[in-house]
Amino acid sequence: MADTELTQFIKDLVEPLKHCKQLGLTVLEAEQGKLLMALPYSEKIIGNPETGVIHGGALTTLLDTACGFAAVASLDVFEIAPTLDLRIDYMRPATKGKIVLAKAEAYRITPNVIFASAWAYHEDDSDRPIARCTASFMRMSNALEGKNK
Amino acid sequence: MADTELTQFIKDLVEPLKHCKQLGLTVLEAEQGKLLMALPYSEKIIGNPETGVIHGGALTTLLDTACGFAAVASLDVFEIAPTLDLRIDYMRPATKGKIVLAKAEAYRITPNVIFASAWAYHEDDSDRPIARCTASFMRMSNALEGKNK
Amino acid sequence: MADTELTQFIKDLVEPLKHCKQLGLTVLEAEQGKLLMALPYSEKIIGNPETGVIHGGALTTLLDTACGFAAVASLDVFEIAPTLDLRIDYMRPATKGKIVLAKAEAYRITPNVIFASAWAYHEDDSDRPIARCTASFMRMSNALEGKNK
Amino acid sequence: MADTELTQFIKDLVEPLKHCKQLGLTVLEAEQGKLLMALPYSEKIIGNPETGVIHGGALTTLLDTACGFAAVASLDVFEIAPTLDLRIDYMRPATKGKIVLAKAEAYRITPNVIFASAWAYHEDDSDRPIARCTASFMRMSNALEGKNK
Numbered sequence: 001m002a003d004t005e006l007t008q009f010i011k012d013l014v015e016p017l018k019h020c021k022q023l024g025l026t027v028l029e030a031e032q033g034k035l036l037m038a039l040p041y042s043e044k045i046i047g048n049p050e051t052g053v054i055h056g057g058a059l060t061t062l063l064d065t066a067c068g069f070a071a072v073a074s075l076d077v078f079e080i081a082p083t084l085d086l087r088i089d090y091m092r093p094a095t096k097g098k099i100v101l102a103k104a105e106a107y108r109i110t111p112n113v114i115f116a117s118a119w120a121y122h123e124d125d126s127d128r129p130i131a132r133c134t135a136s137f138m139r140m141s142n143a144l145e146g147k148n149k
Numbered sequence: 150m151a152d153t154e155l156t157q158f159i160k161d162l163v164e165p166l167k168h169c170k171q172l173g174l175t176v177l178e179a180e181q182g183k184l185l186m187a188l189p190y191s192e193k194i195i196g197n198p199e200t201g202v203i204h205g206g207a208l209t210t211l212l213d214t215a216c217g218f219a220a221v222a223s224l225d226v227f228e229i230a231p232t233l234d235l236r237i238d239y240m241r242p243a244t245k246g247k248i249v250l251a252k253a254e255a256y257r258i259t260p261n262v263i264f265a266s267a268w269a270y271h272e273d274d275s276d277r278p279i280a281r282c283t284a285s286f287m288r289m290s291n292a293l294e295g296k297n298k
Numbered sequence: 299m300a301d302t303e304l305t306q307f308i309k310d311l312v313e314p315l316k317h318c319k320q321l322g323l324t325v326l327e328a329e330q331g332k333l334l335m336a337l338p339y340s341e342k343i344i345g346n347p348e349t350g351v352i353h354g355g356a357l358t359t360l361l362d363t364a365c366g367f368a369a370v371a372s373l374d375v376f377e378i379a380p381t382l383d384l385r386i387d388y389m390r391p392a393t394k395g396k397i398v399l400a401k402a403e404a405y406r407i408t409p410n411v412i413f414a415s416a417w418a419y420h421e422d423d424s425d426r427p428i429a430r431c432t433a434s435f436m437r438m439s440n441a442l443e444g445k446n447k
Numbered sequence: 448m449a450d451t452e453l454t455q456f457i458k459d460l461v462e463p464l465k466h467c468k469q470l471g472l473t474v475l476e477a478e479q480g481k482l483l484m485a486l487p488y489s490e491k492i493i494g495n496p497e498t499g500v501i502h503g504g505a506l507t508t509l510l511d512t513a514c515g516f517a518a519v520a521s522l523d524v525f526e527i528a529p530t531l532d533l534r535i536d537y538m539r540p541a542t543k544g545k546i547v548l549a550k551a552e553a554y555r556i557t558p559n560v561i562f563a564s565a566w567a568y569h570e571d572d573s574d575r576p577i578a579r580c581t582a583s584f585m586r587m588s589n590a591l592e593g594k595n596k
Contacts, residue, residue: 018193019204019206022171044167047231048229055168056213056231056232057168057210057213060209060213060235061206064205064206064209080197082196082205082239082242083205083237083239084238084239084555084562085236085237085238085239085532085562085581085583086209086235086236086237086239087234087235087236087237087385087432087534088232088234088235088236089233089234089413089415089432090231090232090233090234090235091405091406092406093231107389108389108390108531110559110560110585111558111559112557112558112559112560113557113559113560113583115387115531115532117387117430132415132432134385134387134430134532136532136560136583138557233406233413234383234413234432234434236385236534236581238562238564238581240554240555241554241555256538256539257382257538257539259410259411259436260409260410261408261409261410261411262408262410262411262434264382264383264536266536266579281564281581283383283534283536283579285383285411285434287408316491317502317504320469342465345529346527353466354511354529354530355466355508355511358507358511358533359504362503362504362507378495380494380503380537380540381503381535381537382536382537383534383535383536383537384507384533384534384535385532385533385534385535386530386532386533386534387531387532388529388530388531388532391529
C-alpha cells in the first residue's frame with residue numbers, strides 16, 4: 001500500500017533531523033497523508049534504569065514527528081508545518097526491549113491548518129495502544145519546491 | 150519566595166538528565182508545588198535555520214519537564230512521576246536569541262495522580278505566553294527517600 | 299458480551315439526568331469499564347437548520363457522559379465521578395438523520411482518578427469516527443451503596 | 448474597553464440559542480476577538496444536590512460558547528464557526544450560589560481555523576480559575592451577511 005517514492009521523500013526529511021537521529025527514529029512507510037514510523041529500543045531512551053522502561057519524552061517525540069510528517073505527506077508540495085497544539089495520552093508502559101511503532105494520519109486538511117492523529121503500539125499487540133496523540137499543524141505560505149516536481 | 154533547599158534538590162534531579170543537558174535546561178526557583186525553569190537560546194535548538202526560531206520539541210521538553218518537576222516539588226517525599234497525559238498549545242513563536250522561561254504549578258494533588266500546568270514566555274513580555282501546557286502525572290507507590298529526610 | 303444487570307444499573311443512573319433526557323441519550327450496553335450509548339437524531343439537536351447537521355454540544359454531552367459512566371461501570375461500588383479534564387476532537391460532521399453511537403472505555407483506574415476514552419460513529423460507518431474523546435474523572439471518597447451488593 | 452455595538456451583536460446571536468437559554472448564559476462585554484460571559488447560579492444547573500455544586504456540563508457549555516463567540520467576534524464579517532477540538536481542565540469546584548464568569552480570547556486567526564482560549568472564575572477570586580479551555584473553530588467559506596455591512 002505504501003508509496004515508495006513518497007516514503008523515500010519523507011525518510012530523507014525526517015531521519016537526518018538531529019533529535020530524530022538521537023532516538024534512532026525510522027520512517028517505514030508513507031502514503032498520501034499517512035505515515036508509519038518506528039522507535040527502536042535502545043539504552044539511550046531508557047527512562048527508568050530499574051525497569052528498563054523508555055522515557056515518555058521519546059514517545060512524545062515519536063508521536064509529534066509522526067503526526068507532523070503525516071501532515072507533510074498529505075500535501076502535494078512540500079511545506080514546513082510547525083506544531084500548533086499537541087495532546088498525548090499515555091495508555092500503558094511500552095514493553096522493555098520492544099520496538100515501538102507509530103501510525104499517523106492527517107485527518108483534516110484546510111488551507112492553513114492540518115489536523116493529524118497517531119497511536120503508538122507494539123507490532124504483536126496492536127489492539128492495546130501504548131499512547132495516542134492528536135495535533136494540529138500550521139501550513140506556511142512560502143511553499144518550497146519538493147515532492148511533486 | 151523561592152525555597153533554596155528545595156530549589157537545589159530539584160536542580161540536582163533535573164539538570165543532569167540527558168535530554169535536559171542537551172537543551173541546557175536550568176532550574177531557577179522552586180517552592181512547594183511550583184517551579185521556574187529556563188531554556189537558553191542556542192544553535193542546538195534552532196528549528197528553522199532561516200528564521201532562527203527554536204524547534205517546537207524544545208518547548209515541549211521544557212514544559213513537560215517543568216510540569217513534571219512542579220509535581221515532584223509538591224510532594225513531601227521524592228517519587229518518580231511519569232507523564233499520563235500532556236497537552237501543549239503553541240500561542241506564538243519564541244523570539245530569536247531570547248531565553249524562554251517556564252513557570253509551572255501543580256494545581257491538584259491526589260494520592261495517585263498530580264495535575265500541573267505551565268506557561269512559557271519571555272521575561273520582558275510575560276503577558277503574551279509563547280505556549281501553555283497542562284499535564285497529569287502518576288505517583289508511584291514505591292516512594293524513594295529524598296527531600297524530607 | 300453485555301452484562302444485563304450492569305446495563306440496567308447504568309441505564310437507571312444516566313437516562314433520568316435532565317440534560318440526558320433533553321437529548322434523548324440512551325444506554326445500550328454496559329460491561330465492566332465499557333459502555334455503548336446512542337444519541338438519536340431529532341430536531342432538538344439540530345445546530346444548523348440549513349444542513350440539518352447536529353450541534354457540537356450534543357456530541358460533547360454524549361461523549362462526556364459515555365466516558366463518565368464507563369468510569370462508573372469500572373468500579374465495584376457506585377461512586378460519583380466528576381470530570382477533571384476533557385478533550386474532544388471533532389473529525390467530521392455527523393450525517394443528517396442518523397443515530398450517533400458512542401463507545402467508551404475506562405482504560406486506567408487508579409484509587410482516585412479514572413481515565414476513559416470514547417469515540418462517536420455511525421453504525422454503518424464505524425471505521426470513520428465522527429469524534430473522539432479522552433477524559434479523566436475524580437473518584438469521590440464517599441462511596442455510596444450500589445451495583446455490587 | 449467593550450465595544451457596545453459588537454457586544455449587542457454577539458448578545459443577539461448567543462442568548463437566543465436554546466442550550467444557552469436553558470442555562471441562562473449572558474453576554475456581558477465583547478470587543479474584537481474577546482468576550483466576557485456569565486453563567487448565573489440556578490437550581491437548573493446543580494449537579495450534586497447534596498453540595499449544590501454545579502454540573503460540569505454547564506461549565507463546558509459556558510466555555511465552549513465563550514471561545515466560539517470570541518472567535519466570531521474576531522472576524523469582520525459574521526461566519527458560522529463549528530468547533531474542531533475542545534479541551535477543558537477543571538481546576539476546582541465553583542462555589543455554590545456564585546455567578547461564574549468566563550473570559551475568552553481568540554489568540555490565533557488563520558483564514559480557515561481560529562484558536563481561542565478561555566477561563567472560568569468567580570469575580571472576587573479571579574486568580575484561582577475554576578476551569579480553563581482551549582478550542583479551535585472552523586471558519587466556513589459561505590460567510591453570511593452581518594456585523595459589518
